[in-house]
Amino acid sequence: xxxxxxxxxxxxxxxxxxxxxxxxxxxxxxxxxxxxxxxxxxxxxxxxxxxxxxxxxxxxxxxxxxxxxxxxxxxxxxxxxxxxxxxxxxxxxxxxxxxxxxxxxxxxxxxxxxxxxxxxxxxxxxxxxxxxxxxxxxxxxxxxxxxxxxxxxxxxxxxxxxxxxxxxxxxxxxxxxxxxxxxxxxxxxxxxxxxxxxxxxxxxxxxxxxxxxxxxxxxxxxxxxxxxxxxxxxxxxxxxxxxxxxxxxxxxxxxxxxxxxxxxxxxxxxxxxxxxxxxxxxxxxxxxxxxxxxxxxxxxxxxxxxxxxxxxxxxxxxxxxxxxxxxxxxxxxxxxxxxxxxxxxxxxxxxxxxxxxxxxxxxxxxxxxxxxxxxxxxxxxxxxxxxxxxxxxxxxxxxxxxxxxxxxxxxxxxxxxxxxxxxxxxxxxxxxxxxxxxxxx
Amino acid sequence: xxxxxxxxxxxxxxxxxxxxxxxxxxxxxxxxxxxxxxxxxxxxxxxxxxxxxxxxxxxxxxxxxxxxxxxxxxxxxxxxxxxxxxxxxxxxxxxxxxxxxxxxxxxxxxxxxxxxxxxxxxxxxxxxxxxxxxxxxxxxxxxxxxxxxxxxxxxxxxxxxxxxxxxxxxxxxxxxxxxxxxxxxxxxxxxxxxxxxxxxxxxxxxxxxxxxxxxxxxxxxxxxxxxxxxxxxxxxxxxxxxxxxxxxxxxxxxxxxxxxxxxxxxxxxxxxxxxxxxxxxxxxxxxxxxxxxxxxxxxxxxxxxxxxxxxxxxxxxxxxxxxxxxxxxxxxxxxxxxxxxxxxxxxxxxxxxx
Numbered sequence: 060x061x062x063x064x065x066x067x068x069x070x071x072x073x074x075x076x077x078x079x080x081x082x083x084x085x086x087x088x089x090x091x092x093x094x095x096x097x098x099x100x101x102x103x104x105x106x107x108x109x110x111x112x113x114x115x116x117x118x119x120x121x122x123x124x125x126x127x128x129x130x131x132x133x134x135x136x137x138x139x140x141x142x143x144x145x146x147x148x149x150x151x152x153x154x155x156x157x158x159x160x161x162x163x164x165x166x167x168x169x170x171x172x173x174x175x176x177x178x179x180x181x182x183x184x185x186x187x188x189x190x191x192x193x194x195x196x197x198x199x200x201x202x203x204x205x206x207x208x209x210x211x212x213x214x215x216x217x218x219x220x221x222x223x224x225x226x227x228x229x230x231x232x233x234x235x236x237x238x239x240x241x242x243x244x245x246x247x248x249x250x251x252x253x254x255x256x257x258x259x260x261x262x263x264x265x266x267x268x269x270x271x272x273x274x275x276x277x278x279x280x281x282x283x284x285x286x287x288x289x290x291x292x293x294x295x296x297x298x299x300x301x302x303x304x305x306x307x308x309x310x311x312x313x314x315x316x317x318x319x320x321x322x323x324x325x326x327x328x329x330x331x332x333x334x335x336x337x338x339x340x341x342x343x344x345x346x347x348x349x350x351x352x353x354x355x356x357x358x359x360x361x362x363x364x365x366x367x368x369x370x371x372x373x374x375x376x377x378x379x380x381x382x383x384x385x386x387x388x389x390x391x392x393x394x395x396x397x398x399x400x401x402x403x404x405x406x407x408x409x410x411x412x413x414x415x416x417x418x419x420x421x422x423x424x425x426x427x428x429x430x431x432x433x434x435x436x437x438x439x440x441x442x443x444x445x446x447x448x449x450x451x452x453x454x455x456x457x458x459x460x461x462x463x464x465x466x467x468x469x470x471x472x473x474x475x476x477x478x479x480x481x482x483x484x485x486x487x488x489x490x491x492x493x494x495x496x497x498x499x500x
Numbered sequence: 501x502x503x504x505x506x507x508x509x510x511x512x513x514x515x516x517x518x519x520x521x522x523x524x525x526x527x528x529x530x531x532x533x534x535x536x537x538x539x540x541x542x543x544x545x546x547x548x549x550x551x552x553x554x555x556x557x558x559x560x561x562x563x564x565x566x567x568x569x570x571x572x573x574x575x576x577x578x579x580x581x582x583x584x585x586x587x588x589x590x591x592x593x594x595x596x597x598x599x600x601x602x603x604x605x606x607x608x609x610x611x612x613x614x615x616x617x618x619x620x621x622x623x624x625x626x627x628x629x630x631x632x633x634x635x636x637x638x639x640x641x642x643x644x645x646x647x648x649x650x651x652x653x654x655x656x657x658x659x660x661x662x663x664x665x666x667x668x669x670x671x672x673x674x675x676x677x678x679x680x681x682x683x684x685x686x687x688x689x690x691x692x693x694x695x696x697x698x699x700x701x702x703x704x705x706x707x708x709x710x711x712x713x714x715x716x717x718x719x720x721x722x723x724x725x726x727x728x729x730x731x732x733x734x735x736x737x738x739x740x741x742x743x744x745x746x747x748x749x750x751x752x753x754x755x756x757x758x759x760x761x762x763x764x765x766x767x768x769x770x771x772x773x774x775x776x777x778x779x780x781x782x783x784x785x786x787x788x789x790x791x792x793x794x795x796x797x798x799x800x801x802x803x804x805x806x807x808x809x810x811x812x813x814x815x816x817x818x819x820x821x822x823x824x825x826x827x828x829x830x831x832x833x834x835x836x837x838x839x840x841x842x843x844x845x846x847x848x849x850x851x852x853x854x
Contacts, residue, residue, distance in 0.1 A: 095600060098600055099600040099601075099783045163780070164833075165666075165778065167666070196702065196703045196704075196706030197699035198699060198703075199699070200699035201703075274781075275784070276665070276782060276788075277781065277782060278783070278813065279596065280780055280811070301666060301667070304752070305791075306783075306784035309783075329696075
């Protein structure tokens with residue numbers, strides 16, 4: 060079902076492929092699919108509406124940068140708009156500080172507290188934990204068991220019902236520690252006395268950071284809850300937990316937008332080491348259910364420098380083996396073909412497993428074969444007759460059939476480029492190249 | 501409970517009603533005239549045809565509408581009449597955490613039952629809309645689950661296994677249901693099947709102690725199947741009515757943990773597998789409910805944390821996805837904050853006609 064959704068987004072993007080003029084209807088459709096993808100990832104509906112509105116306006120009004128196809132242009136806008144939301148990354152400094160944990164019941168505060176303690180401990184800090192959860196039975200047992208495992212001092216008292224008192228005592232008992240994490244009881248924004256309590260805890264601890272722990276599966280209420288927590292104790296970071304499930308964490312995104320803070324960490328497993336710093340790109344890709352857009356864009360930009368590929372010559376229809384060699388090299392720089400395919404939001408996703416490997420080994424073979432050609436042959440492949448073919452095959456340790464195959468492939472590339480010249484008149488089209496590759500096997 | 505959804509649904513309902521109303525009023529006014537002339541003069545066609553003629557050539561449906569209007573004194577609701585209001589209803593459901601595919605299904609249902617419907621001129625639009633919405637919601641929510649009746653009609657001990665992902669409130673729910681059943685006069689034993697999470701055994705132990713319920717525990721890290729097997733043995737030999745089996749939270753995409761649950765199921769042979777999820781969950785509720793239902797099955801659902809200002813969409817999503825009845829709703833932190841789920845009552849409350 061979710062796969063179906065992301066593929067509908069892909070379909071919508073496909074419709075924009077190869078278009079040089081921005082098509083209002085296609086953009087509208089894309090925006091609609093984008094909305095559906097985001098809503099089904101639990102991003103707040105109002106936020107989705109604002110976001111899609113600006114994507115639509117920008118897509119239609121902004122001129123695509125030179126050399127960028129309409130699809131890339133729209134994708135870039137989608138990406139930029141999303142990054143804008145999660146941009147502020149929370150600064151985590153390794154200095155003496157106090158961290159106050161807040162969140163709804165069952166969001167994973169206690170587990171995350173232990174993970175954070177471990178994280179800072181590994182960075183060489185002296186960490187202490189205070190268990191200010193006086194309500195849930197077993198809460199102190201839980202955190203103290205976890206802390207004992209990593210040799211972090213943990214202060215708490217299951218008999219005491221006053222969280223403030225425990226915290227005050229805990230701060231005194233742990234004053235030797237550089238970094239103190241205060242784990243609190245789960246609460247939601249409608250419980251006035253508990254909100255009062257966390258405000259008092261915040262005043263008491265003079266917390267450096269107040270982090271809101273959010274379950275990745277949290278739905279539309281994330282915004283509202285985050286807003287009220289923010290009003291109470293001025294949240295300055297969000298931790299998303301349970302990212303190892305299938306939830307997309309859209310609720311957390313809404314919470315970040317609401318508190319104008321950043322995502323500090325991501326919890327993605329049950330062991331104490333399963334805590335990661337936040338990576339906006341991976342997160343956005345997951346939200347949209349698509350490959351890693353940004354990595355692809357960056358890699359494509361750095362790999363294919365203008366001097367690498369003589370676009371002008373190619374556009375004139377002069378495409379030699381030498382050009383092809385450069386392209387293969389450029390592709391190689393981008394990493395294994397399989398990875399590139401994974402990053403492409405639309406490429407030939409339905410390729411059977413194994414094709415990638417065949418193709419990338421073939422690419423290596425092609426380069427080796429081309430290495431044993433003379434400069435003359437590279438510039439003008441028509442020189443290659445059967446005796447030259449024998450020689451090249453010998454030199455490369457290949458069979459003449461392979462050389463023939465390479466030449467066939469070259470001709471196909473040449474044809475593709477000729478076709479391109481008429482169609483988009485733009486830059487060298489990598490997607491099309493990919494398609495040809497996969498066709499070749 | 502579900503105050504947010506209720507407010508929104510009522511807004512959507514009046515919106516739907518009014519959009520049908522406005523479309524209808526203009527031809528209805530004509531209809532009154534035509535109807536009036538119908539009774540007074542035997543040649544009404546001449547009077548009624550002229551204003552309609554231009555439309556006849558363009559849209560033949562108008563003719564149908566008019567025919568029905570004249571002959572049966574009824575109106576046909578067209579897709580166009582309700583599309584705006586329906587998209588608003590769609591937003592309402594989405595904002596209330598009803599998962600996207602489920603929202604689509606409900607909207608389709610309401611649309612189908614409204615569009616093409618003949619409406620008597622005198623009949624209120626509101627009742628038509630409310631009827632359609634109620635049918636759709638009831639259809640989704642099913643009929644509820646009477647645990648007491650179930651226990652009475654089955655051989656003791658009745659073994660109930662609780663499953664769900666991490667942090668949904670399984671342990672608290674087990675304690676609440678234990679307290680509820682005890683008050684109803686059943687004897688209960690709890691099996692501390694969460695041997696993984698630190699502090700979980702202590703947590704359920706404290707609950708059981710407070711409630712005066714016998715609990716069977718093994719040390720942390722033990723085999724949950726063994727604990728629960730012992731619990732069932734204990735219940736059998738002590739003639740206990742109900743076994744409540746707590747388990748560790750697990751994600752549906754962790755094959756090993758799911759097969760552990762499968763083993764628990766084989767060993768303790770539960771009469772009921774109860775899936776616990778939180779009312780605040782978003783779209784993932786659908787994915788994981790479906791996955792749990794597929795791998796270990798689910799006979800009933802308990803929805804927790806309904807007091808968290810939730811709109812209750814998760815209830816609708818889960819019920820629609822796995823088609824299993826909702827048994828209880830958890831509404832707070834104390835042992836009494838649990839209520840049997842009655843779909844008709846909830847739907848009535850949502851639509852504001854209680």
